[in-house]
Amino acid sequence: MLSKKTKYGIKALTFLARQEDQTPVAIADIAKSEHISLKFLESILLLLRHSGFLGAKKGKGGGYYLIKEPKDINMAKVYRILEGPIALLPCASHNFYEPCDDCNDEATCAVRRLMAEIRDNTLMILENNTLADIAF
Numbered sequence: 001m002l003s004k005k006t007k008y009g010i011k012a013l014t015f016l017a018r019q020e021d022q023t024p025v026a027i028a029d030i031a032k033s034e035h036i037s038l039k040f041l042e043s044i045l046l047l048l049r050h051s052g053f054l055g056a057k058k059g060k061g062g063g064y065y066l067i068k069e070p071k072d073i074n075m076a077k078v079y080r081i082l083e084g085p086i087a088l089l090p091c092a093s094h095n096f097y098e099p100c101d102d103c104n105d106e107a108t109c110a111v112r113r114l115m116a117e118i119r120d121n122t123l124m125i126l127e128n129n130t131l132a133d134i135a136f
Contacts, residue, residue: 006082008036009044010134013053013078017070017135024056024063044082051081070132079126086126087119094119 011034016025027045031038045064048054055067066073079086080095087093091100092115103109 003083004040005044006079008034008041009048009082010075010078011036012041012045012064013048013066013073013131014135016054016064016066017073017131019065022065024061024065026063029063047081048078053078053081066131070135071130073131074127075129075131075134076123076126078131086123087115089115092116092119 012030015030015034019025027041028038030036030045031041034041045054045056049056049064053066053068053073054064056062056064076086085093085096087096089100089112090096090098091103091106091109091112099106100109100112103112106112
């Protein structure tokens with residue numbers, strides 16, 4: 001299942017992408033509009049800022065804003081930052097591979113083959129969608 005962190009991060013990015021101008025939006029406004037806990041949203045937006053998706057302005061009129069065009073924000077990258085590996089098992093992961101302790105032979109493992117197929121299809125969908133694709 002998708003974590004709330006990832007769900008809320010995508011909702012916040014979508015909210016920011018839909019703003020007419022890219023002026024900073026207060027965290028409280030995003031939280032209220034998207035029904036997200038303010039404290040939880042703060043930690044998510046900070047992570048997205050440190051990952052190069054958002055900028056922040058302090059003080060009066062401050063808040064968060066996109067520093068990239070929505071068409072340049074790939075959802076696979078967003079997913080990996082917020083959720084971690086796309087694969088459901090470490091042995092099926094491209095970027096976070098680890099062998100399973102209980103596996104005798106990865107090459108013939110039915111579970112690994114199924115999880116690799118799920119990973120490939122999920123990755124294809126995420127790679128082929130940008131923030132612009134899902135926000136508008």
